[in-house]
Amino acid sequence: MKIYLLRRILAVIPVMIIVATLAFVLIHLAPGDPASVIAGPYAAPDDVAKLRRQLGLDEPLPMQLVHWYGRLLMGNLGDSIFLRRPVTEAVLERLEPTLLLTMWGTLIAVLIGVPAGIVSARYHNSAVDQSLMGLALVGLSIPNFLLGLLMILVFGVWLGWLPVAGYVPLDEGVWRNARSLLMPSISLGLVQSALIARITRSSMLDVLREQFIVSGRAKGLDERTVVYKHALKNAIIPTLTVIGITFALLVGGAVVIETVFNIPGLGRLIISAVLRRDYPVIQGVVLLIAVTYTVINLLVDLAYLVIDPRIRYQ
Amino acid sequence: MSSALGAVGGRVALEGAASSERGRWLRLLFRRKIALVGAILVAANVAIAVLAPAIGRWDPQLLDVKSRLAPPSATHWFGTDDVGRDVWSRVIYGARLSMIVGGSVVLFSFVAGIVFGLLGGYYRRFDNALMRVMDGIMAFPGIILAIAMMASLGPSVINVVVALGIVYVPRVARIVRGSVLVIRETPYVEAALALGVRDVAVLWKHILPNCLSPVIVQGTFIFAAAVLGEAALSFLGVGVPPQIPSWGNVLAEGRLYLQQAPWLTLFPGAAIMACILGLNLFGDGLRDLLDPKLRGVQGAAREN
Numbered sequence: 001m002k003i004y005l006l007r008r009i010l011a012v013i014p015v016m017i018i019v020a021t022l023a024f025v026l027i028h029l030a031p032g033d034p035a036s037v038i039a040g041p042y043a044a045p046d047d048v049a050k051l052r053r054q055l056g057l058d059e060p061l062p063m064q065l066v067h068w069y070g071r072l073l074m075g076n077l078g079d080s081i082f083l084r085r086p087v088t089e090a091v092l093e094r095l096e097p098t099l100l101l102t103m104w105g106t107l108i109a110v111l112i113g114v115p116a117g118i119v120s121a122r123y124h125n126s127a128v129d130q131s132l133m134g135l136a137l138v139g140l141s142i143p144n145f146l147l148g149l150l151m152i153l154v155f156g157v158w159l160g161w162l163p164v165a166g167y168v169p170l171d172e173g174v175w176r177n178a179r180s181l182l183m184p185s186i187s188l189g190l191v192q193s194a195l196i197a198r199i200t201r202s203s204m205l206d207v208l209r210e211q212f213i214v215s216g217r218a219k220g221l222d223e224r225t226v227v228y229k230h231a232l233k234n235a236i237i238p239t240l241t242v243i244g245i246t247f248a249l250l251v252g253g254a255v256v257i258e259t260v261f262n263i264p265g266l267g268r269l270i271i272s273a274v275l276r277r278d279y280p281v282i283q284g285v286v287l288l289i290a291v292t293y294t295v296i297n298l299l300v301d302l303a304y305l306v307i308d309p310r311i312r313y314q
Numbered sequence: 315m316s317s318a319l320g321a322v323g324g325r326v327a328l329e330g331a332a333s334s335e336r337g338r339w340l341r342l343l344f345r346r347k348i349a350l351v352g353a354i355l356v357a358a359n360v361a362i363a364v365l366a367p368a369i370g371r372w373d374p375q376l377l378d379v380k381s382r383l384a385p386p387s388a389t390h391w392f393g394t395d396d397v398g399r400d401v402w403s404r405v406i407y408g409a410r411l412s413m414i415v416g417g418s419v420v421l422f423s424f425v426a427g428i429v430f431g432l433l434g435g436y437y438r439r440f441d442n443a444l445m446r447v448m449d450g451i452m453a454f455p456g457i458i459l460a461i462a463m464m465a466s467l468g469p470s471v472i473n474v475v476v477a478l479g480i481v482y483v484p485r486v487a488r489i490v491r492g493s494v495l496v497i498r499e500t501p502y503v504e505a506a507l508a509l510g511v512r513d514v515a516v517l518w519k520h521i522l523p524n525c526l527s528p529v530i531v532q533g534t535f536i537f538a539a540a541v542l543g544e545a546a547l548s549f550l551g552v553g554v555p556p557q558i559p560s561w562g563n564v565l566a567e568g569r570l571y572l573q574q575a576p577w578l579t580l581f582p583g584a585a586i587m588a589c590i591l592g593l594n595l596f597g598d599g600l601r602d603l604l605d606p607k608l609r610g611v612q613g614a615a616r617e618n
């Protein structure tokens with residue numbers, strides 16, 4: 001088990017190196033000289049040259065890459081061209097809303113998706129199952145940003161129950177913060193709950209067909225114990241994978257949702273950076289998110305060890 | 315004789331397990347019917363996309379500032395946007411753009427993904443390096459990677475296709491590689507190699523056709539994800555240029571005028587939902603038909 005643990009943790013290293021390399025490549029993806037692309041078509045040649053020096057683009061490519069790795073190891077993401085301050089600072093400042101939004105979204109997705117999947121599997125092929133799965137299919141077909149727009153229209157504009165947009169930071173009160181994130185988190189989580197419901201249902205159905213379920217029923221256990229104690233425990237593993245992926249996917253979704261609701265998070269940061277071609281910021285945000293994604297996947301894998309003794313004793 | 319016996323035995327077994335079997339077949343039938351609905355929705359979308367110039371009524375880029383933000387009426391079925399462009403035409407042409415982007419992204423990710431998958435699965439020396447790069451690409455949430463690439467590539471339809479295509483290459487490559495690893499050990503591949511058939515011919519004629527069906531199923535989901543991806547990128551202002559009619563572009567304008575002109579959000583929104591729902595239903599049905607092993611397992615790609 002220790003070997004497995006070590007192998008799994010070490011396997012993250014090459015992925016991280018490739019992720020860092022890909023983030024480096026991003027800036028060189030544009031045809032021609034990145035410095036003049038960043039400076040825009042109307043920049044003076046002097047400014048372009050200055051920018052090139054500032055970004056280290058005047059060095060040969062392999063040296064640039066070595067410096068890039070070196071800086072990353074020190075936790076230095078460089079300076080924003082437009083904001084004129086370290087990228088790490090700008091990113092950390094924008095982290096709170098995105099993180100909270102993603103967490104609320106995941107919570108909503110799990111709280112709706114898992115019970116819906118269990119009920120669907122328990123009453124397999126019943127009207128409840130059919131309608132829940134029908135709903136899930138419709139849910140999978142709504143882009144989260146569209147759901148957000150529709151919610152603003154109904155609850156913000158027509159009914160006037162909730163603020164149309166905007167964000168209240170956490171230190172201005174937990175309640176007001178949660179209220180400002182309510183609609184964004186629902187539009188983010190609800191769509192994802194459809195996916196979780198489908199996975200939970202199908203893995204529950206698989207487990208319910210197994211021999212130990214049959215023998216459980218044969219020895220007279222009531223259906224409740226069979227479903228919630230014996231089946232659920234075994235069915236939760238694929239669901240757990242999806243919950244891990246959900247958190248990561250929702251980071252991506254949050255980026256889009258932030259634009260819908262005017263929330264000053266990482267999403268707004270990267271979009272404005274794209275529009276200004278502020279590459280260090282783009283690279284920083286992308287790297288941070290990819291690293292988070294990889295770490296979460298690692299944690300999910302490690303959680304298997306805790307949950308499933310079959311993996312632990314292999 | 316034996317076949318007749320088999321048939322009788324089969325019927326007995328069928329009647330014996332009637333209750334559970336009937337449920338399963340009913341479900342399959344139900345799903346097929348649903349898949350049919352999906353196919354109809356997809357076909358309708360394609361038809362609208364092809365016929366866009368004929369049913370568009372207005373030039374989707376024609377400005378008419380005097381009748382800006384006009385509500386739906388007999389002249390402008392879906393109303394007009396903030397510079398007086400006809401929303402019906404923009405939604406119709408948006409369907410066209412979505413189909414073009416979806417189709418091209420599938421093509422792009424199929425060609426690259428199949429080549430990488432075949433190389434990685436067949437020539438083991440490429441495998442490690444190739445698959446690590448694919449892992450690296452997959453370590454980014456798709457929409458984030460696409461946004462970042464759009465920064466360098468610049469807003470255009472082709473660049474949206476390239477950015478989204480690159481996002482989905484690893485997904486195709488992984489599936490193909492998985493199948494190739496199994497197929498290359500089969501006797502018929504061994505036999506072909508023993509007969510002196512060249513590697514390229516073995517890959518093309520014997521291995522490729524046998525690993526296509528899961529990829530084709532995945533293709534419908536990539537198509538759906540690409541349509542969603544384009545809409546999201548354009549909505550964020552980093553996708554196709556704003557004057558080109560696209561669902562995401564109309565929704566981006568709609569966000570600014572949600573209060574005065576909800577039709578800018580409702581109509582393209584309904585179009586996206588119908589399109590994605592159709593693709594998901596069709597994909598589910600296709601998977602049931604092509605790959606019974608995966609029956610009931612969910613695979614719809616959601617990348618934003």
